[in-house]
Amino acid sequence: MDAPAIEARGLFKSFGATPVLRGIDLAIAPGCALMIIGRNGAGKSTLLRLLAGLGAPNDGEARLFGAPSRRLEAAARRRLGMLTHQSYLYPNLTARENLEFYCAVYRVADSAGEIGRWLERVGLARFAAERVRAFSRGMEQRLALARALIHRPDALLMDEPFAALDPDGAELAATLIREALARGCAVALTAHRAFDLDAVRCAARELVRGRLLGAPADARAADRADYFPAHPGAGAR
Amino acid sequence: MRARPIAPIIFLRILAPERADPPMAGFAAVLRKDLTLELRGGESTLALVALSILILIVMVFALDPAGGAADAPIAAGALWVAMIFAGMAGAARTVLAERDNGCIRALYLSPLDRGALFLAKLAAASIFMIVAEAAVVLMLVLFFNLDFDLRLARMLPALALGLIGFAALATLLAAISGRVHAGDLLMPLLAVPMYVPALIAGVKASAAALGGAPWSAMGQWLRIMIAFDVLFVAAGFILFEHLLDED
Numbered sequence: 177m178d179a180p181a182i183e184a185r186g187l188f189k190s191f192g193a194t195p196v197l198r199g200i201d202l203a204i205a206p207g208c209a210l211m212i213i214g215r216n217g218a219g220k221s222t223l224l225r226l227l228a229g230l231g232a233p234n235d236g237e238a239r240l241f242g243a244p245s246r247r248l249e250a251a252a253r254r255r256l257g258m259l260t261h262q263s264y265l266y267p268n269l270t271a272r273e274n275l276e277f278y279c280a281v282y283r284v285a286d287s288a289g290e291i292g293r294w295l296e297r298v299g300l301a302r303f304a305a306e307r308v309r310a311f312s313r314g315m316e317q318r319l320a321l322a323r324a325l326i327h328r329p330d331a332l333l334m335d336e337p338f339a340a341l342d343p344d345g346a347e348l349a350a351t352l353i354r355e356a357l358a359r360g361c362a363v364a365l366t367a368h369r370a371f372d373l374d375a376v377r378c379a380a381r382e383l384v385r386g387r388l389l390g391a392p393a394d395a396r397a398a399d400r401a402d403y404f405p406a407h408p409g410a411g412a413r
Numbered sequence: 414m415r416a417r418p419i420a421p422i423i424f425l426r427i428l429a430p431e432r433a434d435p436p437m438a439g440f441a442a443v444l445r446k447d448l449t450l451e452l453r454g455g456e457s458t459l460a461l462v463a464l465s466i467l468i469l470i471v472m473v474f475a476l477d478p479a480g481g482a483a484d485a486p487i488a489a490g491a492l493w494v495a496m497i498f499a500g501m502a503g504a505a506r507t508v509l510a511e512r513d514n515g516c517i518r519a520l521y522l523s524p525l526d527r528g529a530l531f532l533a534k535l536a537a538a539s540i541f542m543i544v545a546e547a548a549v550v551l552m553l554v555l556f557f558n559l560d561f562d563l564r565l566a567r568m569l570p571a572l573a574l575g576l577i578g579f580a581a582l583a584t585l586l587a588a589i590s591g592r593v594h595a596g597d598l599l600m601p602l603l604a605v606p607m608y609v610p611a612l613i614a615g616v617k618a619s620a621a622a623l624g625g626a627p628w629s630a631m632g633q634w635l636r637i638m639i640a641f642d643v644l645f646v647a648a649g650f651i652l653f654e655h656l657l658d659e660d
Contacts, residue, residue, distance in 0.1 A: 230518055231659045246658070250524040258522055262515035266446070268453045273446075280442035281523045 178205040179242055181331045181362035182227055186236035189222055196222050198386035199236065202364075206330065209353065209363035209378030213370055218383045220366035221261065224333045227364060228258055240331055254282055257329030259337055263320035267309035271300050271319050274308060275326060282327035294322040298348065313340040321349055325356065332356055334365040350376050439525040443533035447507050451541065456510075461503035461545035466552055468495040473556045488557040489568075489619035493612055495549050496542070496572075497579065501604055503545065504538040504580050505587035512591045517657060527654035531584065535649065538580035546572055564623050571618035571631065574638035578611045579604075581645040588649075588656035611641040 180203035187200035196219040204210050214220045225231050227238045229245030238245040241252050248256075258264075265274045272291060279287035295301045298318040308316060317340045324332065337353065338346045353363055353376050363378070370380060381390040451457055472491035478484040511517040520530060550572075554561060586603055590596030605612075618634035 225659075228522060230521065250526065253522060254524040256522060258519075260515075260518075262518070264516050264519035266450060266514065266516060268450050269446070273449065277442060277446045278519075278523075281439060281520075281525055283438065283524075 178207075180204055180239075181206050181241055182210075182333070182364050183239040183242075184223070184227060184236065185239070187223070187226055187233050187238060188235035189219075189226060189231075189233050195386055197226070197233070200386075200388050202381070202388060204331075204362045204364055206362050207357055207360045209357055209365065209376060211370075211376065211378050211380040212364065212366045212383050212388070213368070213380055214366070214383035215368065219386055220383055221335050223383065224258075224260070224335050224364065224366060228256065228333050254327065255330040257324040257327065257332045259320055259324040259332070259334040261335055261339070263308075263316045264323060265308045265316060265319060268307055270305050270307050271295060271311075272304040274319065275322060278323050279326060284327050290326055294326050297352075298322045299344075314342055314345055317341055318345055318348070321352060325352060328359070328361075329356075330361055332361055332363045332365075334363065336366055336368070338367065437529065440529040440533045440536075443520075443525070443530055444536050447533065447537040448540065450510075451507075451537070457503040457506035457538075457541045458544050460506070461499045461541055462548045464499035464502050465495045465545050465549040468498055469549055469552050469556065478557050484557055485623035485625075486616075486620040488553055488559065488623055489616050491557075492549060492553050492619060493575070493616050496546060496575065497605065497608060497612060499545060499549075500542055500576075500579050500583060501601055503541055504583035505590075505600060506541075507534045507537045508584055508587035508591075517591070518659075521657045521659075527657065528650040530657075531649045531653035534584045535577075535580050535646065538584055539576055542576040542580055546576060559623065564625055567628070567631070568619050568622040570635060571615050571622065571638065574635065574642055575611060575615040578638060578642040578645055579608060581642065581649050582608055585645060585649045585652070585656070588653060592656065592659075611638050614638045614641070 182202070182204040184200045184202045187197050188195070189197040200223060202210060212220050212223060222231075226233050227240070227245060229238065229240070229248060232246060240248060240256060243249070243252055266277070269277065272295065275291045275294060276287065278284075279291060284290055292301070295304050298321055300315060300319055300322075303311070303315065308319065311319065317337075321337070324334070332353070334353070337349045341349055353365070357363060357378075363376075365376070365378075381388045383389075469491055472494060476487050476491065478487050508517075511520065550565070550568075553559065554565070559565065582604060583600070586600050586607075590599045593599060614634040614637040618631045618638070621630040621634070
C-alpha cells in the first residue's frame with residue numbers, strides 16, 4: 177500500500193468545553209478518496225481544516241504527505257488543493273485575474289493556457305472578464321473548483337464540493353474529482369448526504385458526535401461496495 | 414497544542430528562508446493583486462487621504478498658525494498626527510481585507526514565502542500612505558504658508574522612514590488582531606504607544622527640516638527612525654508566518 181497522502185492520528189479538537197472531534201483516525205492513499213458524511217455541526221469542516229493545518233488540534237496529529245500539516249514546507253504546500261465554504265476568490269478581481277493570481281502564487285507553467293482551459297472546463301469562459309462579485313453562488317463555486325485544481329494538487333481537501341451547484345455543476349465537480357483520483361490525487365471530501373457518493377464513487381465514513389464511524393481507516397478500496405451506504409449513515413454503524 | 418520552539422525557527426528563517434521559489438515572485442503577485450484591488454476600490458487610499466486632510470484641517474483651526482518658518486514645529490506635529498491617525502485606518506487594510514474575505518487562509522496554504530507576503534503587504538501599505546502623504550504635504554504648504562523649497566525636500570527622508578515604519582507596524586498589528594478577540598480594538602491601542610519613539614523622532618526631524626536647521630540636527634532623529642524601521646520590518650518578516658497561523 178502507498179503511504180497515505182492524507183492522514184489523521186487520534187485527532188481531538190474542542191472549542192472551549194465543547195468537544196468537536198474525539199480521536200479521529202484516517203488515512204487516504206494516493207489515488208483514493210474518502211467522503212466524510214455528517215450532519216450540520218458534526219465537525220466535518222473542522223476536520224478538514226485540521227487536516228490542512230489551518231488550526232491546531234488539542235491532541236493527535238494531522239499529516240499531509242508524511243509531514244505534520246502545520247509544518248509543511250513550501251514544496252509540500254504546493255501539492256495541496258483546498259475547497260471550502262469560502263471560495264478564496266477576490267470579489268473585485270475578474271475570474272481570469274483570480275486564476276492568474278493563484279497561478280502566479282503556485283508557479284503554474286503555461287498559466288495563460290491553463291487558465292483558458294480551466295475557464296472553459298468549468299463553463300465560465302464567457303465570464304472570464306467579469307468580476308467575481310457579479311457571479312452567482314454556483315458560478316463562484318465553479319470558479320473555486322478551478323482555483324483549487326489548476327495547480328494539479330496531489331491531495332485535495334473539499335468541504336461540500338457539491339454545495340450550491342446545479343445538477344450540471346455537480347456532475348462537473350464529480351467528474352473533476354474522478355479525474356484527480358485517476359491521476360493519483362488523494363481526496364478527502366465532506367457531504368451531508370450519502371447519495372453524493374454515487375457521483376464520486378469513493379469510500380465513506382460517517383462523522384457522528386466527533387467520532388468517525390464505519391469503515392476502517394484505510395480508504396483505498398474505492399471499488400468496494402461495502403463502503404457505500406444506501407442512505408446517510410447506513411453503512412457506517 | 415505542542416509549543417514550537419521559536420528561537421531556532423527564527424534563526425533558520427534568517428539563514429535559510431524557503432527558497433523553493435524565488436521569493437520575489439510571490440511578492441510581485443501579491444503586490445500586483447493588492448494594487449489592482451485598490452485601484453478598483455480605492456478604500457484604503459481614499460480613507461487615508463480624506464482622514465489625513467480632515468485631521469490636518471482640525472489641527473490648523475485648533476493651533477491657528479501665523480505661517481512661515483516660526484511655525485515649523487507646529488506644522489511638523491500636525492503633519493505627523495494626521496499621518497498616524499489616518500494611517501491606522503488605511504495602512505492595515507490589505508491584511509484586514511484578506512481576513513474579511515477568507516483569502517488569508519488560501520495564502521497560508523499556498524507555497525508563498527511568508528516573508529515575501531509580509532513585504533508585499535508592507536509595500537502596498539507604504540504606497541497607499543505615500544499617496545496620502547503627498548496630499549497632506551500639499552495641504553500643509555497651503556495651510557501653514559510654507560514655501561515650496563529645499564526645506565520640504567529635506568523633510569522627505571523623515572517622511573519616508575516614518576511611513577515605512579508605521580506601515581510595518583500596522584501590517585504586523587493587523588495580523589495579530591486577527592488572532593485575538595476584539596482584535597480591531599487592538600490596533601489603535603497598540604499602534605500609537607509602540608510608534609511613539611519613531612513619532613517623536615519624525616516630528617523632531619521634520620521640524621528641523623522645515624525650520625531650515627542643518628542636516629546634522631536631523632541626524633540623530635533619522636537614526637532612531639532607521640532603527641525603528643529595521644526592528645519592525647525584521648520582526649514582521651520573521652514573525653508573519655506565526656501570526657497567520659490559526660489556533
